[in-house]
Amino acid sequence: MPFFLSTSATATATPLCPPPSPYPSPHFRLPSPPRRGLAFLAASAPQRDLFPTPRQAMASLATSTAAAAAAEVTHLSQRDAADIDEQLMGPLGFSVDQLMELAGLSVATAVAEVYKLSEHTRVLIICGPGNNGGDGLVAARHLYHFGYKPFVCYPKRTAKPLYSGLVTQLESLAIPFVPVEDLPQDLSGQYDIVIDAMFGFSFHGTPRPPFDDLIQMLVSLSVVGDSAKRPPIVSVDIPSGWHVEEGDVSGGGIKPDMLVSLTAPKLCAKKFTGPHHFLGGRFVPPPISSKYGLELPPYPGTSMCVRIGKVPSVDISSLRENYISPELLENQVMPNPFDQFRTWFDEAVTAGLREPNAMALTTVNKAGKPSSRMVLLKGVDKQGFVWYTNYGSQKAHDLSENSNAALLFYWNEMNRQL
Numbered sequence: 001m002p003f004f005l006s007t008s009a010t011a012t013a014t015p016l017c018p019p020p021s022p023y024p025s026p027h028f029r030l031p032s033p034p035r036r037g038l039a040f041l042a043a044s045a046p047q048r049d050l051f052p053t054p055r056q057a058m059a060s061l062a063t064s065t066a067a068a069a070a071a072e073v074t075h076l077s078q079r080d081a082a083d084i085d086e087q088l089m090g091p092l093g094f095s096v097d098q099l100m101e102l103a104g105l106s107v108a109t110a111v112a113e114v115y116k117l118s119e120h121t122r123v124l125i126i127c128g129p130g131n132n133g134g135d136g137l138v139a140a141r142h143l144y145h146f147g148y149k150p151f152v153c154y155p156k157r158t159a160k161p162l163y164s165g166l167v168t169q170l171e172s173l174a175i176p177f178v179p180v181e182d183l184p185q186d187l188s189g190q191y192d193i194v195i196d197a198m199f200g201f202s203f204h205g206t207p208r209p210p211f212d213d214l215i216q217m218l219v220s221l222s223v224v225g226d227s228a229k230r231p232p233i234v235s236v237d238i239p240s241g242w243h244v245e246e247g248d249v250s251g252g253g254i255k256p257d258m259l260v261s262l263t264a265p266k267l268c269a270k271k272f273t274g275p276h277h278f279l280g281g282r283f284v285p286p287p288i289s290s291k292y293g294l295e296l297p298p299y300p301g302t303s304m305c306v307r308i309g310k311v312p313s314v315d316i317s318s319l320r321e322n323y324i325s326p327e328l329l330e331n332q333v334m335p336n337p338f339d340q341f342r343t344w345f346d347e348a349v350t351a352g353l354r355e356p357n358a359m360a361l362t363t364v365n366k367a368g369k370p371s372s373r374m375v376l377l378k379g380v381d382k383q384g385f386v387w388y389t390n391y392g393s394q395k396a397h398d399l400s401e402n403s404n405a406a407l408l409f410y411w412n413e414m415n416r417q418l
């Protein structure tokens with residue numbers, strides 16, 4: 001039968017922000033006399049371990065669906081891509097400004113999802129004369145607002161109000177425009193990401209100056225042996241210079257690390273072998289999807305982009321985060337750890353963290369074997385922390401044998417654990 005369980009076991013709390021603080025962690029000792037290992041206070045609550053919520057389940061479903069669907073994703077011919085564009089901006093009532101804004105926002109969000117600001121700050125965006133270049137100008141603005149430091153190279157400006165407006169917007173943010181002649185031959189030293197927004201689905205033939213040299217600059221960048229030592233290349237919609245349907249025909253073209261396909265991948269995307277393929281342009285209405293039989297992965301939640309293709313295997317040792325937190329000194333910690341908990345918990349809730357009440361509960365059986373699992377906090381007072389379980393669970397069993405337990409709250413976005 002399910003019951004309401006509260007532990008009065010000793011819980012260890014470490015109110016520290018990483019990196020580790022120089023002072024020892026205070027320990028919670030719950031008021032004595034401690035309740036016996038298990039305090040069976042009520043007998044009606046159902047078991048409420050941390051099973052995935054419907055939203056979590058949806059998110060993981062979306063991820064796996066996206067990966068599984070990679071093979072089935074529709075790839076558009078150059079003709080169909082242009083037709084879709086015309087229909088969106090004709091009978092379907094969109095303006096080019098709107099579509100470009102959404103396309104550029106997708107590019108910026110995809111870049112921010114993969115290349116964290118803490119390690120990639122300076123972004124060079126090379127923009128071409130058409131709408132692909134316009135996507136780049138929009139992405140530059142959004143990246144600025146996300147905290148990146150964009151630099152724009154826009155050698156062939158188009159004298160239309162849409163483009164001059166985008167340029168003015170960037171100038172008002174003091175984003176530097178870099179002339180081609182001022183770019184170093186080796187971009188590695190000055191930029192942390194290079195966005196290729198030169199040509200999209202209307203590209204034909206071979207690139208004319210100055211884009212021929214700019215493309216060569218990116219080609220040289222992509223042949224640098226150690227990918228960790230050079231800025232990644234992100235191509236918008238099409239790797240510039242590639243044939244829109246056949247791909248890198250000569251084999252000597254750009255090899256982007258990331259491709260953000262817009263509306264739907266074009267045929268050349270089948271030849272993309274880089275680690276990050278995303279879809280953006282979350283504006284496709286059903287009449288377009290059904291007319292072109294588009295099979296596209298669902299966008300998760302409110303995201304403006306979705307990964308398509310395999311999630312790359314990660315070198316675990318290379319995962320690291322540069323924590324930037326205000327200093328936390330011993331004399332700033334409240335004398336009563338419950339008060340400290342309550343303050344931090346309220347801040348975590350106010351900050352909108354997902355499930356701030358999720359906590360790792362570690363119990364130990366009589367043989368000394370520890371077990372951890374996530375549970376949801378259901379209450380807290382001076383007596384201790386409350387969660388629900390049932391008599392049959394392993395944690396209940398462990399606690400009946402050994403009343404020692406530890407709780408850990410981890411509020412990653414706030415760089416806090418307790």
Ligand SMILES: NC(=O)C1=CN([C@@H]2O[C@H](COP(=O)(O)OP(=O)(O)OC[C@H]3O[C@@H](n4cnc5c(N)ncnc54)[C@H](O)[C@@H]3O)[C@@H](O)[C@H]2O)[C@H](O)CC1
Pocket residue numbers: 084085088099100103128129130131132133134135198199200201202203204205206207208211236237238262263264281
């Ligand atoms: N529906 C969508 O998905 C949307 C996508 N968008 C983006 O728009 C581009 C397509 O834009 P478009 O203006 O038609 O063409 P391009 O940007 O590819 O470039 C045209 C531009 O380039 C010149 N050009 C063509 N070939 C060459 C060459 N060999 N050398 C030099 N110059 C060349 C041509 O003269 C034009 O000036 C799409 O890929 C998306 O990125 C929209 O932003 C929103 C809707």
Ligand SMILES: [K+]
Pocket residue numbers: 132196197198199200235236237238239240
């Ligand atoms: K491009």
